[in-house]
Amino acid sequence: xxxxxxxxxxxxxxxxxxxxxxxxxxxxxxxxxxxxxxxxxxxxxxxxxxxxxxxxxxxxxxxxxxxxxxxxxxxxxxxxxxxxxxxxxxxxxxxxxxxxxxxxxxxxxxxxxxxxxxxxxxxxxxxxxxxxxxxxxxxxxxxxxxxxxxxxxxxxxxxxxxxx
Amino acid sequence: xxxxxxxxxxxxxxxxxxxxxxxxxxxxxxxxxxxxxxxxxxxxxxxxxxxxxxxxxxxxxxxxxxxxxxxxxxxxxxxxxxxxxxxxxxxxxxxxxxxxxxxxxxxxxxxxxxxxxxxxxxxxxxxxxxxxxxxxxxxxxxxxxxxxxxxxxxxxxxxxxxxxxxxxxxxxxxxxxxxxxxxxxxxxxxxxxxxxxxxxxxxxxxxxxxxxxxxxxxxxxxxxxxxxxxxxxxxxxxxxxxxxxxxxxxxxxxxxxxxxxxxxxxxxxxxxxxxxxxxxxxxxxxxxxxxxxxxxxxxxxxxxxxxxxxxxxxxxxxxxxxxxxxxxxxxxxxxxxxxxxxxxxxxxxxxxxxxxxxxxxxxxxxxxxxxxxxxxxxxxxxxxxxxxxxxxxxxxxxxxxxxxxxxxxxxxxxxxxxx
Numbered sequence: 001x002x003x004x005x006x007x008x009x010x011x012x013x014x015x016x017x018x019x020x021x022x023x024x025x026x027x028x029x030x031x032x033x034x035x036x037x038x039x040x041x042x043x044x045x046x047x048x049x050x051x052x053x054x055x056x057x058x059x060x061x062x063x064x065x066x067x068x069x070x071x072x073x074x075x076x077x078x079x080x081x082x083x084x085x086x087x088x089x090x091x092x093x094x095x096x097x098x099x100x101x102x103x104x105x106x107x108x109x110x111x112x113x114x115x116x117x118x119x120x121x122x123x124x125x126x127x128x129x130x131x132x133x134x135x136x137x138x139x140x141x142x143x144x145x146x147x148x149x150x151x152x153x154x155x156x157x158x159x160x161x162x163x164x
Numbered sequence: 165x166x167x168x169x170x171x172x173x174x175x176x177x178x179x180x181x182x183x184x185x186x187x188x189x190x191x192x193x194x195x196x197x198x199x200x201x202x203x204x205x206x207x208x209x210x211x212x213x214x215x216x217x218x219x220x221x222x223x224x225x226x227x228x229x230x231x232x233x234x235x236x237x238x239x240x241x242x243x244x245x246x247x248x249x250x251x252x253x254x255x256x257x258x259x260x261x262x263x264x265x266x267x268x269x270x271x272x273x274x275x276x277x278x279x280x281x282x283x284x285x286x287x288x289x290x291x292x293x294x295x296x297x298x299x300x301x302x303x304x305x306x307x308x309x310x311x312x313x314x315x316x317x318x319x320x321x322x323x324x325x326x327x328x329x330x331x332x333x334x335x336x337x338x339x340x341x342x343x344x345x346x347x348x349x350x351x352x353x354x355x356x357x358x359x360x361x362x363x364x365x366x367x368x369x370x371x372x373x374x375x376x377x378x379x380x381x382x383x384x385x386x387x388x389x390x391x392x393x394x395x396x397x398x399x400x401x402x403x404x405x406x407x408x409x410x411x412x413x414x415x416x417x418x419x420x421x422x423x424x425x426x427x428x429x430x431x432x433x434x435x436x437x438x439x440x441x442x443x444x445x446x447x448x449x450x451x452x453x454x455x456x457x458x459x460x461x462x463x464x465x466x467x468x469x470x471x472x473x474x475x476x477x478x479x480x481x482x483x484x485x486x487x488x489x490x491x492x493x494x495x496x497x498x499x500x501x502x503x504x505x506x507x508x509x510x511x512x513x514x515x516x517x518x519x520x521x522x523x524x525x526x527x528x529x530x531x532x533x534x535x536x537x538x539x540x541x542x543x544x545x546x547x548x549x550x551x552x553x554x555x556x557x558x559x560x561x562x563x564x565x566x567x568x569x570x571x572x573x574x575x576x577x578x579x580x581x582x583x
Contacts, residue, residue: 023187030227041302067303067417074420092324092443094316096368100293100309111308111368113317113417113443122417122443124307132369137324152306 038151040070043081048155051145053084055119066116066123084123087161088114090139091122095132108132112158114141129159169268173394173401174580175387177536178202182351182382182524185284191220191231192238194383195278199239202276202385202536206398213387214272215245219259219279220528221252224294226282235278245272252298253477255279256384256531257567257576261407263388264578273393279532280383291379298570300415312376312478314416314571316368319480322444323370325495328483330370332498334361336479337374337521339507344518346554349533351380351524375479380524384532386539402542405562405579406459410451416443416571425450427490428463434493446481446572449488456564456577457490465490465564466505469512471541471557473534475568475575476519482506485566486514489577513557516541531567531576538563542582 017027038045047054056065060077066088072079091113099107110127112135127141140161149155178201180186180194189197203210216239218232228234232248249259256279263277283291296309308314322328337356344350356374364373394401413419421439425447426432441447453465462468472489476482483497491512492500500506506514517523517537520530540549541560547553560582567576 020187025187028227036301038302065418067415069418073413073418092317092321094313094320094368094370095366096308096310096313096316097366098292098310098368099289099313100296101287101289102293103309104289111313111317113321120420122419124304124415124417126307137320153303154307 041068044068045151045155048145049149053086053143053156054081055084056080057082064119065121066114066119067121084119085116087140087142088116088123090127090135090137090141091115092137093127093135110135112141114158126154126157127159128157134160170270171391172264172267172404173389173391174404174535174539175389175394175397175401176202176206176208177384177386177539178205179349179384179533179536180382181349182380182526182529184351184378184380186381187284191226191280191282191383192235194282194381195235195280195385196238198383198385199276199278202387208387208397210240212274212397213241213244213276214274215266216241216276216278217259217263217266218246218248219256219277219532220248220281221250221255222281222294222527224297225285225291235280241276251574252569253475253527254531254567254569254574254576255528256534257565257578258409258531258574259528260386260531260535261409261576261578263386264404264407267388267390273390275388277386277388277532278383279385279529281526281528282381283379283526284381288379303417304415310368312368312371315478315480316371317416318443318484318571319370319478321442322480322484325442325444326498328498330362331358332483332502333370333375333479334358335501336476336482337361339501340476340515340519340521343508343516343555344522346550346552347517347523348550348552350518350522351378352522353518371478371480377477377520377525380526382524382526382529382533384529384536386532386535400543400545401583402539403581403583405581406456408452408454408456408459408577410448410455410575412441412446412448412572414570414573419443419447424494425454427454427457427465429465429490430493438494440494444484445494446484446488446568446575448572448575449485449566449568449577452566452575452577453489456579460579462579466492466512469562469564470560471516471538471563472512472514472566473517473519473538473563474514474566475530476515476521477525477568479521481568482514482519485568489564489566508555508557516555516557531565534565534567535578535580538565538580542580
């Protein structure tokens with residue numbers, strides 16, 4: 001006999017956090033782990049551990065990308081890896097005093113778009129060792145690499161190259 | 165491409181008042197309110213709607229997938245056809261154009277385009293994180309993770325390239341917040357000065373809190389119809405004359421340094437030394453404008469457009485967009501606002517509603533909101549809907565709405581005309 005008119009759902013002691021009663025507003029939590037593959041971009045992240053900044057060069061038209069991509073946006077051909085120079089110039093910059101929740105504890109931080117001699121596209125990175133007033137378009141910067149790799153694009157960052 | 169399609173009209177519209185948080189209504193009820201306003205305005209029965217397009221950006225904000233069909237269901241439109249359109253900040257503009265296509269193709273005689281976003285479910289900084297996930301998650305999100313930061317770098321480059329000043333940016337904020345004082349639907353109407361804009365908290369240099377739009381809860385609805393049906397439903401439909409759409413690379417870093425795609429009123433010699441678009445200009449915006457102007461036969465946009473509602477998520481992007489739309493040449497956007505040309509009574513009224521800066525930016529609703537405000541401008545019914553005729557642009561005959569995603573990744577431009 002499995003029919004039981006007196007069946008009862010078990011009660012638990014973990015309550016619900018209520019923010020407001022009218023309208024009734026409750027808190028719900030959401031968290032998830034992603035298994036993220038860098039796929040065709042993998043080499044870029046591996047190379048950062050060897051203190052190398054890798055870009056992509058189109059095998060067909062020769063267009064050079066400072067931020068890697070597996071195929072060329074100009075002609076559609078496959079690209080190959082090449083090592084970028086260690087030094088570049090600030091193409092543009094900002095200092096973020098606020099940010100997304102994930103990066104809020106790191107504020108203020110500087111963002112730069114870096115241009116490299118002879119390379120057709122730019123690279124976005126963090127710049128340390130200079131405050132907002134010190135940064136300018138055209139400023140020479142050099143790449144530095146974290147010792148302990150996190151396999152994030154922030155394993156590389158830039159500092160002033162020390163010129164003026 | 166355009167020749168065989170049918171004429172498409174907008175016949176009605178509705179908007180909810182955008183606000184930081186409206187927990188007393190969920191997204192379905194918000195759309196229902198805007199939808200009923202639009203339907204009641206022309207006494208249109210539910211049975212007359214052939215289908216719909218749902219416009220909303222992020223599934224993260226509500227953690228409710230298939231929210232579009234839930235609205236369709238709530239409005240009583242099942243089992244009619246519907247689809248969801250998504251394209252970042254340009255979601256509304258793209259959805260509006262999809263509604264246009266449903267009619268132009270002859271598939272539907274009437275189509276309801278409804279847009280909504282409920283951003284108040286998470287705090288502002290988590291919201292910024294969700295929005296930043298609309299940047300390359302391999303190379304951009306982990307470095308910057310903040311859209312205001314990306315736009316700030318574009319603004320800095322625009323300032324470097326063309327001499328645009330922070331005071332010119334502030335003037336956009338002043339104009340749009342001031343206009344909003346006469347728009348009862350706006351979220352943050354106010355009187356500002358350059359000092360107030362510059363002295364508000366710095367978000368990402370050079371953009372302060374008052375250079376940046378807000379997050380909002382809101383909904384907007386546009387009802388579109390074929391020519392035959394439009395004049396049956398209302399004596400004052402507005403013609404959707406032409407549409408244009410452009411795209412650009414997801415990553416700012418990939419933007420090329422080439423030549424400016426020219427509008428009819430420009431010459432190659434205007435831009436001899438300009439490397440385009442780089443990160444100072446929006447190639448997608450220019451591409452959208454070229455297509456929309458071609459469809460509408462516009463050769464001198466400043467002379468031929470009376471009113472514009474454009475995507476001013478940032479004061480800098482309004483200035484950049486003046487140039488993309490050819491209201492002035494590239495590099496002259498800062499001067500354009502400084503000389504008052506985009507003021508309510510200037511050469512062309514830009515964002516008379518207050519724009520995103522002052523109306524708010526509930527992403528999926530925003531592009532539809534622009535269409536509704538434009539519809540009322542071209543119908544000359546602003547006083548009826550705003551209970552105030554201050555913002556009615558005199559002799560408004562032809563207008564353009566402009567919706568913009570990412571760092572200028574999808575951009576739409578749509579030309580509308582009074583009939």
